[in-house]
Amino acid sequence: MGAKSRIEWTEATWNPVTGCTQVSPGCAHCYAKTFAERFRGVSGHPYEAGFDLVLRPERLQQPLGWRRPRMIFVNSMSDLFHEDIPFSYICQVFEVMSSAHWHTFQLLTKRSQRLAELATQLPWPENLWIGVSVELQRWVSRADYLRQVPAKTRFLSCEPLLGPLELDLADIHWVIAGGESGHRARPMNPAWARSIRDQCLAARVPFFFKQWGAYDEAGLRRGKGAAGRILDGRTWDALPPASSTPKPDKGAGWVAQPALSL
Secondary structure: OEOOOOOOOOOEEEOOEEEOOOOOHHHOOOHHHHHHHOOOOOOOOOOOOOOOOEEOHHHOOHHHHOOOOOEEEEOOOEOOOOOOOOHHHHHHHHHHHHHOOOOEEEEEEOOHHHHHHHHOOOOOOOOEEEEEEOOOHHHOHHHHHHOOOOOOEEEEEEOOOOOOOOOOOOOOOEEEEEOOOOOOOOOOOHHHHHHHHHHHHHHOOOEEEEEOOOEOOOOOEOOHHHHOOOEOOEOOEOOOOOOOOOOOOOOOOOOOOOOOOO
């Protein structure tokens, strides 16, 4: 588990599975694959097998040892609903999330159809947020599968945002948007991000703008750090409404914004 994640909308990461396979254009420049493949063949390294799918049962109990409540991104280096992960193992992951009730778990998948197929066989504790990635209009149907899941909090991650999106936000409780980073990053049109923000405001759905990515608001390639995450003069850091939700600890200067600003 990562004790301190640099991902803007979470605090820590937990990877009871690592490795994955590509399913859509958003996977093309996967940061996790790029990182893992650097260590392929390095004897004894956790990513000795590169980005091949590997179950990590020795990591299953890790969240239970973290006593301070925190937001935990589940499988930042994989996809729990990958077709090669046994249902019995998914159940074990869900059992841990249910037991570690003082944390908030954020689980994101691109395999929305398998998610929907298994949803009625899984427990859905209130401390589990479930989301799907939507990077292009072609993939907005993932949100339809997500709506079939009996979870209290459902969210969309529109990152890397690769085109304009018209979203149906019924029964969606949070939306993240952001551009792609990395040396092969594809630019994000600022109009795409503004449109998602405006759709969220109109539907009264909390909106989180994660980053511009490699290209800034003017379309200049500057790198993630320099491009920043200011959209129209401010940050957009809204979270789903939940009084018990811990706020990501990003140090001095990180300020959570109101859920809505109309």
